[in-house]
Amino acid sequence: MNKIITYSLEHHTSLFTTEENKNDYFYVQINDHPYIDEPYRAESYAIEFLKKGSIIMQTRLTKIVIHAPAIITLGPSVIRSFTKNSDEILMDIIFFKPQFFLKNQANVFFLNQYDFFVNSQMHVFSLEKGAKIKFGKIFDLISDTLNGDNNNQSSILRSYLYILVFELDAIKQTISDNYDQNPLFEKFKEILAKEFLRERSVGYYADSLNVTRKYLSEVIKKNSGKTAGDWIDDFIVLEAKVLLQDKTLTINQISEMLNFSNQSVFGKFFKNYTGFSPLEYRKNNGH
Structure with a gap:
């Protein structure tokens, strides 16, 4: 390791598929996780829904075992690595570049408001039964949208990403409606x-x-x-x-x-x- 690598969205895509991805987002459903021992950053955001099994994730210098059901949120600047902890897992992941999410958004700092994308203590949301069902439905809608043939696919996905962010924010209750960060x-x-x-x-x-x-x-x-x-x-x-x-x-x-x-x-x-x-x-x- 000569330096801490920043993975492009294209590289992340190549970890899961041989198909070319020309979009500023990538969605995948997996039964195994690409375990990357060396710490790295990414150019994209990631929201991961761990439905079954467990993985070990280290962000910055904090290592944690994550058990399903859970949501994991990672921003581009986060130094992270993954190691194996479960032989069988089931996970949905959506990667997206900030410029994709922020299209038509007047507040270019919108994503910066949410500490759960950058704070090592907030990356993992352990889900109760009701929350698991709710997030399962949202990810199912994302899957249906991206696997279908719709001219408005990008706009629909962007809307679901907003819903995910707002639902996660509601769980954490860390950001107020009167957020006034400079x-x-x-x-x-x-x-x-x-x-x-x-x-x-x-x-x-x-x-x-x-x-x-x-x-x-x-x-x-x-x-x-x-x-x-x-x-x-x-x-x-x-x-x-x-x-x-x-x-x-x-x-x-x-x-x-x-x-x-x-x-x-x-x-x-x-x-x-x-x-x-x-x-x-x-x-x-x-x-």
């Missing part, structure tokens, strides 16, 4: 997820968003309780922790991948943030 904060997180390996200056993000560094910092602090610098450091440290679990990489290679000037600078940064040197962290958290 769009500048949402845009900062979006740019940060793409650029943090190359750019770690608050000034860079302020310039990208056409605001002053002071104003950006005030908005982020107000909305998250953390400074812009803390957000940048959090992303870098998480990336470092994931890479350090791959013992085929030297500390120096990881330092270069994270764009530190040298291994010593990386080591000081990492220890200042975690209390451990990179080598100590690897020894304490190795597999």
Whole structure:
């Protein structure tokens, strides 16, 4: 592993079928899961309905055994991997690119509202009997739509995706109807997820968003309780922790991948943030 890979929707499609997919979405019903041990990101969102069996999923640094019935929600920025836990599973998965979902949506930050796409503590929804039946019906409708011949297929699917998101939000009850998160904060997180390996200056993000560094910092602090610098450091440290679990990489290679000037600078940064040197962290958290 030279870096944490970002899988395209086309690659995800190829894990399940040899058929070509030219859409910005892909739906599949499976009896086995493509277990990918190495951590990766994706360009698409995913909503997975585990109907039978169990799987092991690690998101960022949190590992969890997921038993059916359950819904799993994953956003593009989430570092994830899967390992086998059950010989027999039954699962429906819908992958979709953000631009597909947001077509005709005035609020480009709509999906950013929902923490269950990005927060490791919220990715899994264990379903009671009633909820299992409800989500089963929604996924059946999605299957019928995508397996049929309908000129409005994309629009119908988009509507069902909205229903899924709203139903999941109702379960979590974490997002209020009066959601007032500052769009500048949402845009900062979006740019940060793409650029943090190359750019770690608050000034860079302020310039990208056409605001002053002071104003950006005030908005982020107000909305998250953390400074812009803390957000940048959090992303870098998480990336470092994931890479350090791959013992085929030297500390120096990881330092270069994270764009530190040298291994010593990386080591000081990492220890200042975690209390451990990179080598100590690897020894304490190795597999």
